[in-house]
Every structure is written in C-alpha cells, then in structure tokens.
Amino acid sequence: MSTPHPPDDTRRRAGHWLDRLNARHPWNHNDAFHPWVLTRLPARRGRALDLGCGRGELAALLAERFEQVHATDIDPAMREAATRRCAGLPNVTIDDARLGELTEGEGVDLVTMVAVLHHLDLDEALRQVAAILRPGGRFLCVGLARPVSPSDLAWEAASVVTNPVIGYVRHPWVSQGPPPWGRVPMADPAESVGEIRRAARSALPGARLRRRLGFRYTLEWTKLGAPGRAAVA
Numbered sequence: 001m002s003t004p005h006p007p008d009d010t011r012r013r014a015g016h017w018l019d020r021l022n023a024r025h026p027w028n029h030n031d032a033f034h035p036w037v038l039t040r041l042p043a044r045r046g047r048a049l050d051l052g053c054g055r056g057e058l059a060a061l062l063a064e065r066f067e068q069v070h071a072t073d074i075d076p077a078m079r080e081a082a083t084r085r086c087a088g089l090p091n092v093t094i095d096d097a098r099l100g101e102l103t104e105g106e107g108v109d110l111v112t113m114v115a116v117l118h119h120l121d122l123d124e125a126l127r128q129v130a131a132i133l134r135p136g137g138r139f140l141c142v143g144l145a146r147p148v149s150p151s152d153l154a155w156e157a158a159s160v161v162t163n164p165v166i167g168y169v170r171h172p173w174v175s176q177g178p179p180p181w182g183r184v185p186m187a188d189p190a191e192s193v194g195e196i197r198r199a200a201r202s203a204l205p206g207a208r209l210r211r212r213l214g215f216r217y218t219l220e221w222t223k224l225g226a227p228g229r230a231a232v233a
Helices: 007-024 031-038 057-063 076-085 122-132 150-170 193-203
Strands: 047-051 068-072 092-095 108-114 133-143 208-212 216-223 230-232
Touching: 031 057, 031 108, 031 133, 031 216, 047 057, 057 068, 057 076, 057 092, 057 108, 076 092, 108 122, 122 133, 122 193, 150 208, 193 208, 193 216
Parallel strands: 047 068, 047 108, 068 092, 108 133
Antiparallel strands: 133 216, 208 216, 216 230
C-alpha cells in the first residue's frame, strides 16, 4: 500500500498543477482587485500611501484621484518597474520606506496594501496603519491567509475551481511566454483568516473582513474623528 501524501504535500502538488493552468491563461490576482479599491476611496483625497506598490499600477490609478501618492516597495526591481510606470506623474513619490519609518506629516487619507500584509508583522502593522491615518481616512487591504478551518478550505477549493475559468475569461488565448507582470516577490501567509480577523478587531475596531475568490480576502476600515474610535467600512 502506498503512503498517502501529507496535506501540505497535496496542496503543493495542487499548486503546481494550478500554476501550469495559470501559465496558459494568466491573470493577475492582485490587479483584479484594483476596482474594489477604487470604489471605496475616502471622501478626503489629499494623501494616499500605497505600501508594497509592486509595479506601480495601483499608484498610477490613485494619482488620478489624490493630490499626493507615496508608493513604497522594498524590492528594487519592483521600485524600478513602478518608477517607469509612474513616469510623468509629478504627484507620485516612490521609495523603499517601511511602514514603521513613516510619519507622513499630519497623516494620510488612504493606506492600501495589496498582497503585502502577510509579509509584515500582523499586529504591529495594523497598529501602525491606525496611527498613520487621519480621521476619516481609510485602510483598504487585499491579502492572503493560511487555510486552516473547514470554511477556509472550502473557499480555497472554490478558488481552485473558479481560477482557470476566470483566467480563460480574462485571457482566452493561450499565452506563449511569461506573464507581462514578470517576477513578483512571494511568501506563504502565516496567519489564518480567523487570526487576521482577531488582530483587526483589536487594532481596527469595526473593520470588515471578507473572503474572496482568487485566494484572497479583503479588509477595510474607516478611522473616525474621535480618537480611538472606528466605524465599519
């Protein structure tokens, strides 16, 4: 009798199979959530902070809607790509600043993270976001989580099933080369949705977390004017 593969090995093999499908009909899971971000912007649009800006696609979109956009990424290749993408946009600043180093003067009206939070210390990052936002400012996060509960695994299974369908709809022709967005720094998420929800309840009272297809969740929060208070996004 053959020894069954452990769950982690099964997930790894499934991941390789899914990667091969995605290579034929590629779609960018992170860019797909840009419309979600753009439909949830705060009323005040002075300064936006895009943490882990990647190739600068979201920063360029925010530049059309905010007076100033500060985009940061610690990966040199990503900063170079973002600089090219945002060339000619005088209200966009791109550097390698880390969240804990930022003061942003009187604060910012928007903080965005797309596939970034799992690269950071969860509790510390959420506290820093709450501190840097102005009253009325918004935190919009698209993240990845480690599946542990039956509900997590059900959402992951749904994403596995729908992922190639979405890829075919978005990119119906078979790709003949690497995806246009190139290499993107990756890391496996350490925290589950439940752990992220508990951390958000502590640091961002009233934050709303929802599971999404595409192996993602969304987290949104609005900072109220009164110190230490928050509203459901």
